[in-house]
Amino acid sequence: MGRRAVHILTDICSIGTLLLLWYAATRLGLVPRVLVPSPLVVWDRIVAGFVDGILLEQMASTVGSMLVGWLMCSLLGIALGALIGIWPLARRALAPVLELFRPLPPAAVIPVAIAVLGLDREMSLFVIVFGAIWPALLATVHGFATVEPRLVEVGRALDMSRLQFIAKVALPNAAPDILAGMRLSLVVCLVMAVITDMISGQVGLGSLVVLASRSFDMAGLFAGLVLLSVIGFASNAGLQAIERRVLAYQRPS
Amino acid sequence: MPADRNGRLWRLVDPAPIGVIALLLLLWQLDVSGSDFVSDTLASPGAVLLALGRLVLDGDVLRAAAATLTAALLGMAVGVGLGAALGLLSGLFPPVAAAIRGPVVLLRPLPAIALVPFMTIALGLGLAMETWVIAFAVFWPAVTLTQQAVRQMDLQLLEVADALELGLLARVSKLVLPAIVPRLVVMLRFAAAIALLIAVTVELVSNPRGLGHEMMLAAEAFTPAPMLAYLVVIALLGWAVNWVLVASERRVLAGMRP
Numbered sequence: 278m279g280r281r282a283v284h285i286l287t288d289i290c291s292i293g294t295l296l297l298l299w300y301a302a303t304r305l306g307l308v309p310r311v312l313v314p315s316p317l318v319v320w321d322r323i324v325a326g327f328v329d330g331i332l333l334e335q336m337a338s339t340v341g342s343m344l345v346g347w348l349m350c351s352l353l354g355i356a357l358g359a360l361i362g363i364w365p366l367a368r369r370a371l372a373p374v375l376e377l378f379r380p381l382p383p384a385a386v387i388p389v390a391i392a393v394l395g396l397d398r399e400m401s402l403f404v405i406v407f408g409a410i411w412p413a414l415l416a417t418v419h420g421f422a423t424v425e426p427r428l429v430e431v432g433r434a435l436d437m438s439r440l441q442f443i444a445k446v447a448l449p450n451a452a453p454d455i456l457a458g459m460r461l462s463l464v465v466c467l468v469m470a471v472i473t474d475m476i477s478g479q480v481g482l483g484s485l486v487v488l489a490s491r492s493f494d495m496a497g498l499f500a501g502l503v504l505l506s507v508i509g510f511a512s513n514a515g516l517q518a519i520e521r522r523v524l525a526y527q528r529p530s
Numbered sequence: 531m532p533a534d535r536n537g538r539l540w541r542l543v544d545p546a547p548i549g550v551i552a553l554l555l556l557l558w559q560l561d562v563s564g565s566d567f568v569s570d571t572l573a574s575p576g577a578v579l580l581a582l583g584r585l586v587l588d589g590d591v592l593r594a595a596a597a598t599l600t601a602a603l604l605g606m607a608v609g610v611g612l613g614a615a616l617g618l619l620s621g622l623f624p625p626v627a628a629a630i631r632g633p634v635v636l637l638r639p640l641p642a643i644a645l646v647p648f649m650t651i652a653l654g655l656g657l658a659m660e661t662w663v664i665a666f667a668v669f670w671p672a673v674t675l676t677q678q679a680v681r682q683m684d685l686q687l688l689e690v691a692d693a694l695e696l697g698l699l700a701r702v703s704k705l706v707l708p709a710i711v712p713r714l715v716v717m718l719r720f721a722a723a724i725a726l727l728i729a730v731t732v733e734l735v736s737n738p739r740g741l742g743h744e745m746m747l748a749a750e751a752f753t754p755a756p757m758l759a760y761l762v763v764i765a766l767l768g769w770a771v772n773w774v775l776v777a778s779e780r781r782v783l784a785g786m787r788p
Contacts, residue, residue, distance in 0.1 A: 312652055
């Protein structure tokens with residue numbers, strides 16, 4: 278634990294230095310002040326936005342889309358991945374088709390989704406899931422494909438049904454892969470939530486950043502960026518902590 | 531990571547996936563022709579193909595694709611160049627690694643696309659803005675992957691460098707870089723995929739150039755056929771870039787094998 282404490286301490290120091298550099302640069306006029314506001318101004322803006330609730334609402338909307346999208350990505354991705362992993366015909370039929378859709382930039386699906394589904398929450402969710410399902414899906418397929426062959430034999434010897442095999446052998450075995458994939462999915466969900474906000478103009482930090490820039494409200498723009506990076510950082514760190522705890526059984530003690 | 535399954539499109543002769551695709555196309559066709567009114571949201575597969583042909587003949591597609599690729603390449607050059615340099619430094623010197631870990635963890639999850647409004651104010655719309663957004667997106671993976679590559683290098687090589695009393699520059703160019711080439715190639719493929727993705731997205735969001743912009747124009751004009759045609763082109767470009775990278779990666783790695 279001592280090393281972890283040192284890690285955290287150095288991280289705090291380096292991030293603090295970064296903030297100080299930002300402050301110094303605006304203070305000394307190294308960057309044009311119309312372009313980059315001082316961190317203090319941005320901080321005031323964040324506090325004010327939380328007090329009057331506008332920023333809070335936008336943040337809640339983005340985090341909400343991100344989390345709901347992530348849950349759907351995880352459920353669908355694991356289900357589809359398990360199907361492909363356990364059933365050879367599904368693998369043969371679906372894997373190449375998925376391969377066809379995967380390199381598509383998810384943002385390019387947004388105009389089509391708006392045309393077909395309309396400008397609403399469902400459209401955003403569809404796009405988020407389309408863009409962010411891949412890590413969870415591929416990780417599940419990979420985890421299922423790498424089940425120890427002897428475990429497969431054990432399953433056969435015990436006359437396990439397919440469902441039993443999935444629940445008792447394949448899923449626990451694939452858990453590290455799946456959790457890592459889910460963590461990646463969450464990062465992509467945040468990106469996709471922001472992009473759909475920006476393109477469709479729905480309430481959220483993405484459209485906040487766009488609107489702030491249109492009125493040259495640099496403090497508001499930076500407040501949005503700071504909150505986005507805090508959300509990304511916090512969700513990633515949170516999932517890493519969960520991962521460590523859940524996977525404790527896999528580590529030889 | 532299962533990223534090594536990339537680019538295996540050549541099992542398409544299998545009837546099972548072709549059946550699935552045929553089913554999807556049929557559903558699409560039925561959905562379009564099933565409605566009585568003239569749809570301004572979706573076009574039939576045939577109409578899309580026709581629109582695609584027209585765009586190719588006009589040269590619009592080529593111009594737009596060239597604009598998108600230029601930005602992706604420039605952004606990748608800037609982002610990978612800066613990122614790999616920082617990654618090398620932090621891989622070789624643990625204090626540097628400790629100093630940048632916090633900022634990397636904080637800034638890496640920031641969606642690059644969210645920087646578009648700021649970059650637009652700073653640089654205006656156009657190639658420069660798109661390049662820097664792509665560079666930002668590519669920078670972080672370049673830093674981390676290069677750093678990891680250096681870290682996982684054979685330590686004996688560094689001892690050799692110590693024994694030969696090589697300077698930093700000689701050490702990097704003669705020992706470190708050759709040793710990490712295979713990992714750098716993988717990093718480049720990853721970066722290229724991100725660069726193309728971000729380029730198209732920046733164009734969709736606001737930048738008036740390239741494939742993404744053309745697609746958005748078609749969508750805003752309620753002309754679904756060219757819109758979907760551009761979607762197909764974007765997908766094709768993605769596959770093509772991926773295919774080229776996988777092929778060249780294989781060639782480079784095969785050439786490295788003793």
